Amino acid sequence: MSNDEFLYYLPSKINIYTAKADYVQTLKNNARFEAGFKSSFVINDNNSGYYNITDHGQVIDNGKSNHFKFRENINSAYINAQKGWEYLSVQLGLRLENTQSKGQQLGNEIVQQSQFSKNYTQVFPTLFLNYKFDTVGRNTLNFSISKRINRPNYQYLNPFLFFRDRYSYTIGNSELTPQYQFRYELKYQYKQLLRVGLSYNRFTDVIFQTTKVVDNVFIKKPENVAFGYMLLLNNSISLMPKDWWNLNLELQFSKMGLNGMAYGQKLNPSTYVARIGGYNQFQFKKGWSAELNCYYASRDLNGQTFTSGMYKVNAGIQKKIWKDKGSIRINMDDIFHSWVYENRSVGLARAYSFQISESDTRRIGIALTYRFGKEVFKRKSKYTNHTLDEEKSRM
Numbered sequence: 001m002s003n004d005e006f007l008y009y010l011p012s013k014i015n016i017y018t019a020k021a022d023y024v025q026t027l028k029n030n031a032r033f034e035a036g037f038k039s040s041f042v043i044n045d046n047n048s049g050y051y052n053i054t055d056h057g058q059v060i061d062n063g064k065s066n067h068f069k070f071r072e073n074i075n076s077a078y079i080n081a082q083k084g085w086e087y088l089s090v091q092l093g094l095r096l097e098n099t100q101s102k103g104q105q106l107g108n109e110i111v112q113q114s115q116f117s118k119n120y121t122q123v124f125p126t127l128f129l130n131y132k133f134d135t136v137g138r139n140t141l142n143f144s145i146s147k148r149i150n151r152p153n154y155q156y157l158n159p160f161l162f163f164r165d166r167y168s169y170t171i172g173n174s175e176l177t178p179q180y181q182f183r184y185e186l187k188y189q190y191k192q193l194l195r196v197g198l199s200y201n202r203f204t205d206v207i208f209q210t211t212k213v214v215d216n217v218f219i220k221k222p223e224n225v226a227f228g229y230m231l232l233l234n235n236s237i238s239l240m241p242k243d244w245w246n247l248n249l250e251l252q253f254s255k256m257g258l259n260g261m262a263y264g265q266k267l268n269p270s271t272y273v274a275r276i277g278g279y280n281q282f283q284f285k286k287g288w289s290a291e292l293n294c295y296y297a298s299r300d301l302n303g304q305t306f307t308s309g310m311y312k313v314n315a316g317i318q319k320k321i322w323k324d325k326g327s328i329r330i331n332m333d334d335i336f337h338s339w340v341y342e343n344r345s346v347g348l349a350r351a352y353s354f355q356i357s358e359s360d361t362r363r364i365g366i367a368l369t370y371r372f373g374k375e376v377f378k379r380k381s382k383y384t385n386h387t388l389d390e391e392k393s394r395m
Contacts, residue, residue, distance in 0.1 A: 005053035006061075014154070015043040034080040040390075044070040044154045050163065066160040067106040068172075074099050086135065093126040097149070103157050103174055114159060116174040122149065142187040150179040152207055156222045170220045177224055179207045195236040203228035210262040211304045213351040225260035225267065244284060250277040256301060269346050271306065274298040287320030305355075308342040312361070326370040334361040 022036035050064035078095040098121045107113030126146045133139035158172035185199035206228040212219045235251040257270030280292040296311040316331030341357040 007051040007053060007058060009049040009051065011047050013045045017041045030084040032082045034082075035078065037075070037077040039076075040072075040074045042070070042072045042154070044068075044072075046070075046155070046158065048160075048162070062108040062110040064161075064163045065108065066111070066158070066162070067108075068103065068158040068160060069106065070101070070103045070154055070157060072099065072101040087132045089130045091126070091128040091130075093128075095124040095126075097122050097124065099151075099178075103159075105159055105174075111160070114174075116157075116159075118177075120177075122180075124149065138191050140189050142185075142189075144183070144185050144187075146183050146185075148181040148183065150181065150207065152176045152178070152222065156207070161219075167216060168218045168220070173222050176207065176222055177205050179224070180204045193238050195234075197232075197234040199230075199232045199234070201230040201232065203230075206258060206260070208258065208260070208262075209302070209304070210267075211345065211348055211353075212263050213348060218351075218353060223262065225258055225262070227259045228257065230254055230256040244282055246281040246283075248277075248279040250275070250279075252276075258301070262304065265348070267304070269301055269304075269306075271299060271301050273300055287324065288318070290317045291315065302343075304346055304348060305343040306346055308344075310339055310341070312336075312339040322370065325372075326368070329367045329369075330365070331367075332362075332364045334363070337362040 018038065018040045020036070020038040023034065025033045027033060046066075046068045048066040048068075050061045050066075051058040052061050074097060076095055076097040078093060080091065080093040082089065082091045084090075098119075100117075100119045102115070102117045104115040105111070105113060124147045127144060129143045131141045133141070156172050156176055157174055159174045161169055161171045163169055180203065182202045182204075183199060184201075185197060187195065187197040189195045204227060205224040206226075208223055208225040208228075209220050210223045210225075212221065232252065232254040235249075237249040237251075239247045239249070241247060252273075252275035254273045255270070256273060257268065259268045261267055274296070275298070276296045278294045282290045282292075284290070291314075293314045294311070295313075296309070298309045300307045312334045313336060314331070314333045315335060316329060318327055318329040320327050339361045341355075343353075343355045343357070345351070345353040
């Protein structure tokens with residue numbers, strides 16, 4: 001039996017610089033005009049060292065080591081016009097984006113140096129229609145059409161082959177293009193009690209984790225698959241069965257599928273997906289409160305794998321102390337340790353794989369808090385789309 005020991009050293013440095021400006025002009029007759037721009041500049045330096053542990057110490061393996069640099073500049077501008085009447089309101093928007101990026105794979109004694117660059121411009125229109133069935137807006141109907149972009153994670157663009165274990169590797173793809181989504185959505189809302197939404201989502205250039213089998217090794221690589229779709233029914237219900245009990249139910253049902261090719265194999269899997277969540281909050285006497293949350297996810301399609309259904313239950317209890325200035329709280333996540341991934345492959349040429357992934361999701365925590373003085377100042381934020389959110393989500 002052989003015992004292979006190795007060491008990874010993975011320093012990563014990402015600098016993100018952004019600038020954003022918005023202009024809002026309120027017009028007569030319940031109308032408004034908005035315009036603005038955003039510019040972001042990202043510098044990603046990822047140096048991954050792989051070292052074999054020998055009798056003579058650590059010896060670098062240049063075949064598995066990697067140094068990847070990536071720069072990206074995105075400039076966008078938008079205009080937005082709104083007009084409202086007694087029952088109907090309309091919003092039209094248009095966003096123009098230009099992206100320039102450059103990636104460089106630094107070479108060493110074994111790995112050859114390579115680089116790539118991209119420059120593309122896209123237009124993203126939006127349309128929102130909102131209709132109120134009464135003057136106070138207790139019953140509303142909303143229809144929207146939008147085009148969105150989903151850029152690949154920075155690491156997905158790194159063309160180096162990463163070692164995971166003896167039987168599996170991952171590799172990036174410098175030829176990846178962004179994924180585009182066309183969304184058509186109809187939503188109905190009754191007060192704060194009921195929300196129902198039906199949407200059809202059409203995806204092009206879907207970013208998809210493909211798997212290729214070479215000898216006995218599974219190699220995962222992100223690719224752009226031609227077409228994907230999702231028909232989604234989204235429901236949310238807020239109830240108060242008792243004065244001390246608040247219940248929120250979230251129900252999602254969808255049909256999703258893909259249609260493309262991967263390594264010469266036809267790739268057209270589809271499945272029905274369900275997401276069901278129940279969130280309970282309890283307010284008792286003498287400063288006691290509790291919560292009980294349950295969540296179920298049916299089987300799902302992720303890359304060339306199907307994930308089996310799973311569920312989790314979280315709970316917590318809290319007691320206010322010291323004249324309500326302090327509190328003690330005990331909470332537990334994934335009580336039954338049931339959040340376990342079971343994946344099986346689909347669409348692999350002459351191969352089949354099955355994997356169970358279990359992590360430390362069952363946790364218990366105790367927190368003691370105390371509030372000094374009075375809360376005089378409260379900071380309110382008008383905007384929820386912070387400038388760095390999009391860039392940070394790709395890290």
